[in-house]
Amino acid sequence: MDEREAERTAVLAVIRAETEAWLQRDFEALASHWLQSPQTRRMEYFASLGVRVDEGWDPIAARLRKIVERFPDKQAFAGRVHWEKVNVVIDGNVAWVTFDQIGSDTGEDRKRQLRILHRIDGVWKIACMVMMEGDIEAADCPLIEVDEHARILWTNRMARERMPGHPGLVVAAGRLRARRSEHDVALRDAVRFAHIELQSQRPLVVAPKQAWAVTLGEDATGVPLYCWVLLEDGKALISFDDAQTVERRIAGAREVFGLSPAQTRLARLIINGEDVAAAAKRLGVSVNTVRTQLQRIFDKTGVHSQSALVRALLSVEAPTK
Secondary structure (H helix, E strand, O other): OOHHHHHHHHHHHHHHHHHHHHHOOOHHHHHOOEOOOOOOEEEEEEOOOEEEEEEOHHHHHHHHHHHHHHOOOOOOOOOOOEEEEEEEEEEOOEEEEEEEEEEEOOEEEEEEEEEEEEEEOOEEEEEEEEEEOOHHHHOOOOEEEEOOOOEEEEEOHHHHHHOOOOOOEEEEOOEEEEOOHHHHHHHHHHHHHHHHHHHOOOOHHHOOOOEEEEEEEEOOOOOEEEEEEEEEOOEEEEEEOOHHHHHHHHHHHHHHHOOOHHHHHHHHHHHOOOOHHHHHHHHOOOHHHHHHHHHHHHHHHOOOOHHHHHHHHHHOOOOOO
16 A cells, blocks of 8 residues: 555544544544644534534534433444545645545435544544535435436435336436437426536526426326426436425416416316316316416416416426515
8 A cells, every 4th residue: 555545544544433433422532533623613504404613622522512412322334324426635734535425323314525634743633524414315205316418316215216117207328218208308408408507607596496397298097297307406406206396386386477376276287187177177167267267377377288387387486585
């Protein structure tokens, strides 16, 4: 092993030992791997908790000790935690390491981490830790991350469970495709547009989160199939079979297009694949009344067909208040 590789191994050994100490709730062992200085920093971002910055070892130690005492259950590193995309750069007595940690004391989560280490008297110590958890890790719907060519980069558990035999989507040669070729161009275009938007470097908080609804045809019972290409955590993701997203889009469409309660109820039925006659029966009104309401929805949304209406309703989201 040459000197460069030996240094890399030593740096990673410190990070692993500190992580193992955390999982074992051994505060003293954990603290031994940190630079105990006023310049030490620990920064976190969690989708559910927001940003937390601790400046100086004393505040860091106080919070970590409190967590260890409050949640004493111990976990093993082996078989529960692994690292991906590990990058190590060492320059003199400073090293910085970036990696994705999959799994932790809370389960199969993914956290992106940066560690900066300082070598003091020949011993590497952690001087700065940055840890980020994205919104997509906590999603309760299927999600697939794709590159600009629709190659699959990552899938969550729900997507892995639901993709086999899905009536609208299929994996071919590592790419996500619409099962029916006539809808595949629209899916590829939406993925391409999403990546163009990502490359624009515009902060996504300036406008509502963007999503492109893609029609995938119908299932065996005639219910419309669709997916969304959306931007989240700096990634292009594809979501499908997501009832919560449908409801959120309908609510957004109601606000953006000024739909009345009756028009909103009709819009929901149209999205669910009901024709005019079936919608009239469900709503307890005449077919002519439904046709009149549908035309008014067309006028408000600027479309002229039910398929275009579905795409319009499922692509909109109300501006952030």
